[in-house]
Amino acid sequence: MSFTEPTEASRVVQYRAPDADPQTWLALAAGIDIEVVQYFLVSARCGCFMQAARSLNVRPTILRKHLAQLEEQLQRTLFMFKDSSLTLSRDGHQLHAQLLALAHERTLPVIEQPLIRLAVAQTLLHDILGRDLVSLLRRNASVRLEIISLDSDLSLQAVSADVVLWLAGTESPIPGPSFSTTEPQPLARLDFQPHIAKRYSRVTARPEHLDDLADFLLVQWQHERQVDSFRPWNALVEQRLAGVVQLHSYELMLEMIRCSACIGLLPGYMSRFDRGLIGLPGLFNQPMQRQVWLAVNEQSQDQAQVQMLVELILTTFEERRDWFQD
Structure with missing residues (x-):
């Protein structure tokens, strides 16, 4: 099948596999790679390849490629579109039931995402960063992100976070976070x-x-x-x-x-x-x-998710550079 999500109902062409006892090909379920099992189960649960990819934090093309290979391996069509909605085919339902039964025998791995805490001045969150954070979450539904809105110098000094974005004087980042951070970086005046x-x-x-x-x-x-x-x-x-x-x-x-x-x-x-x-x-x-300052918690600065968030902030301010120039 074609792993795209059409806007209109499309005719599904089934594999012309020879008739066989369902248990014959379903026996292959135990040998399916555990990652592909997750791709299949999450896609079935979401009813949408794009949402499944966001949930798994993978590119949609990668997810669809693995599912297409799975169909080729089993010589069965597992998904179909009905009234513009993604559903399981008859064989897909049988495989789904088989994999759920196997799940009771083996534990599917759940990849725990680290909790990333972003503390950001309320004005910057509302005016500048909010839209790009929404875009980040659209692309990555598995992220664990806590966003802390800073509305006072007291809240800034009391907060504990991985990434901090705040407003202070043009010459000094003080007052700033009370925990150990990297050297504060000025982003915009x-x-x-x-x-x-x-x-x-x-x-x-x-x-x-x-x-x-x-x-x-x-x-x-x-x-x-x-x-x-x-x-x-x-x-x-x-x-x-x-x-x-x-x-x-x-x-x-x-x-x-x-x-x-x-x-x-x-x-x-x-x-x-x-x-x-x-x-x-x-x-x-x-x-x-006032000056916009950025700093990162010294203890978590090397985490990939923290670096991704810092890169998003730097890119956002660079793209809006003309906002801050006279």
Whole structure:
């Protein structure tokens, strides 16, 4: 059979093998390579070659190649497509039952995946890294990954992780993780400025001076109240007697800027992440900047899964290099 997954039902051409006692060819089940047994059982369970490959952490072409060789070895068609769905053929069901019976006699190996812990600043997880992490999980359904969102310097210093991605000063990664790491690596310098939704601000009426903000509602993410480089913005918010919202959710702050005519402090790349938002440069004389830092736990830095995660992060930031350049 063809090991592809069509969008329409296709006619299945069965092998023209001579009729024989089912026990004759089923007796070969005990000699099937244990890895191929896993390929067959997982594909049968998932009903989808792509999902089976993700679960087994192998390329779909490798899985299909082994299953095609199995069909050739047994001279039986094991899978077929019915109404665009992958199902077992009659012979496939017989082999499936035989392999399950054998499974009670021999233990199929379960390859344990190491638990990889990624601690990442909430803004970076939401704006930059989230989409590529989703893509990673689509390709590898067997990964064991714990994602820890960092929303404060306290959480950063208390966390235990294999890979840490955080925001700190432009000259120093301190405060940083409290455990032993590799030398922190700077990935990008972020410039922060007030932002507003385009639909709530006509070009001719956009604020150009601090006094122009008097008629706008300001929104502040509480985590940033303690950021030293944000003192100009924080001082403006603190002196407000009205027209200010303070909250603990980064996502909610973004939503309020998008939908409530609020002005809030966001990274300069935000207009690339969300084209409905626009920065308001020139309101403050003092730049408000932070640096993205990356470090790896010294004890787990050589693990393949950790290196894969680090490579994903480096690639993500390299692909978005124009986001961080003036």
